[in-house]
Amino acid sequence: MSMKSTLRQVDSVIVVDLSGRITLGEGCTQLRELVREQLGKGTKFVLLNLADVTYIDSSGIGELVSAFTTVSNQGGQLKLLNLTKKVHDLLQITKLYTVFDVHDDEAKAISSFEKAAGA
């Protein structure tokens, strides 16, 4: 069982519904390519929906960080939606929870991008 991703556009935000395993190998590679592709298309706002992520390892966490900094460096924003307890705990332990902008309400997450865009 590896990672699956589905993309949806909501307003100016690309919402990525991730499910399965974000671990060293396939899962991480897929996530990296997906983010690269979106940036190539000029996407600025990315919301990663992690609700159905069953497993994330240290490499997966690293990949989230990498996605975050890559998007930020291009003047965009990457936010996280719907952390499972496990992912939440891992981000706490690794002190990354406050680095990311984490949401648990999709509409509010979307409008938080809009606000920034309007600023």
Next chain:
Amino acid sequence: MSMKSTLRQVDSVIVVDLSGRITLGEGCTQLRELVREQLGKGTKFVLLNLADVTYIDSSGIGELVSAFTTVSNQGGQLKLLNLTKKVHDLLQITKLYTVFDVHDDEAKAISSFEKAAGA
């Protein structure tokens, strides 16, 4: 996870809803004692509902045979209800399928006892 059993009286039949593992050890011992107890109470008709049996091993099959012959030897009847595919296949393989009276409709199973009783 071991075996669980719940007893219900329907007409003159004791229906035993079994769930879990009928395997060497606890599961088999429980089934044996249950049947013994019922015979002690004068029960003649026993219907074992195997719908929720997740696992049965060669000892469990032996225990079903033992229950069947014990009840028969006391002039009673023991029948089987709702075999899972796995249990069904095991009874086929071991040529016991035709030894047991197997049902997949509880009402009909119950009335099959009644008929025999009325005969």
Next chain:
Amino acid sequence: MTTESNIVEMTLESDLNRVEMVEEIARRVSATAGFDEDDQHKIEMAVHESVINAIWHGNKNDPSKQVWLRFQIFDDRLEIRVRDQGIGFDPSSVANPLKEENLLNVSGRGIFLIRTFMDEYRVKKLEGQGTEVTLVKRLNSNNSGQ
């Protein structure tokens, strides 16, 4: 480290409470070896029966005696060995449970099921003390167990 790979070995007390762990590991190793769910279940059952026999008949339920298991994944098959510390037995002298006169026997179906579910079943007396049973299941075998 040996030069052989894809091996899972277990050394267990003669304790029926360990059997469920062994079954789950058997299922998982079978999945990794490439067997479908149906075959995984057959392998799991064969391992269950073999370990029960090792604990029960081989080690006579003596908790100081051990059961040793070894799964090895090959490209074309899964090979499983189960050792106990008993005196062994002759599998050819085991009664056929399908015979009319044995049909209502309470026991004696374990080895029959193992043979039905696996492609090979061999029993070997070990030097010193103990018995080793070898089970082989080939990938894409036609042994459908029915």
Next chain:
Amino acid sequence: MTTESNIVEMTLESDLNRVEMVEEIARRVSATAGFDEDDQHKIEMAVHESVINAIWHGNKNDPSKQVWLRFQIFDDRLEIRVRDQGIGFDPSSVANPLKEENLLNVSGRGIFLIRTFMDEYRVKKLEGQGTEVTLVKRLNSNNSGQ
């Protein structure tokens, strides 16, 4: 047969596709050892990180090199050893991923997670060649991982 019991050993190719099997076995062995679901998950993650490190850093992804694992259940703890065929490393020289300047690093969180989830983490250079990592998780330990 050794005189020690409740041991599960594995010899694997350096193949990431084997990692999921190892995780499931880790979880199952942890359950048998008496750990609750929370701890089972922590042990599973620690084993995952250790095996990935063995394959990746130790064996440099060389499929001809092996990873060897050993779980041993004791009354009061689970002990796990992971061996690779690499040249080893000094865990004390690994950077702290919680430091401000490392917080946005892409890698370097594996050993930190292992240490957080387990009670002991030791690295030993083996005679000849290879590295052995030992993980210990005690039952009823207060190491809640947070």
